[in-house]
Amino acid sequence: MQRAQSPRYNGDFNKEPHDDCNSPTNDPKQYPALRNLQFSPIKEGEEQYMVLWDPTGLSKEKLVLPLNYFFIIQHFDGEHSLAEIGALYLKRFGEFLVPGQDGSVGLRPK
Numbered sequence: 001m002q003r004a005q006s007p008r009y010n011g012d013f014n015k016e017p018h019d020d021c022n023s024p025t026n027d028p029k030q031y032p033a034l035r036n037l038q039f040s041p042i043k044e045g046e047e048q049y050m051v052l053w054d055p056t057g058l059s060k061e062k063l064v065l066p067l068n069y070f071f072i073i074q075h076f077d078g079e080h081s082l083a084e085i086g087a088l089y090l091k092r093f094g095e096f097l098v099p100g101q102d103g104s105v106g107l108r109p110k
Helices: 067-073 082-093
Strands: 038-044 047-053 063-066 095-099 105-109
Antiparallel strands (some): 047 063, 095 105
């Protein structure tokens, strides 16, 4: 598989979590942040996905996500709250992100 350069959201995923947050006291449970991940688009039939991997090798597995899930995690920059991410998702896809009682997030049609 050939690695394609993809545009990065709001700078890039290579920054450390909370590097440029507005407030150093952002709660990571409300303002999630991912560590450095590499990603590339792939296509299977008519469906498009993003494959993510850890360039440090901490995790050897690759993660394949549908584009709407990738939209969510690209906002895990430590600057967007879960509520903000949910509002952006609703605006883009017309579905609500609904927090579960266990802290997970699910989808609900508008």
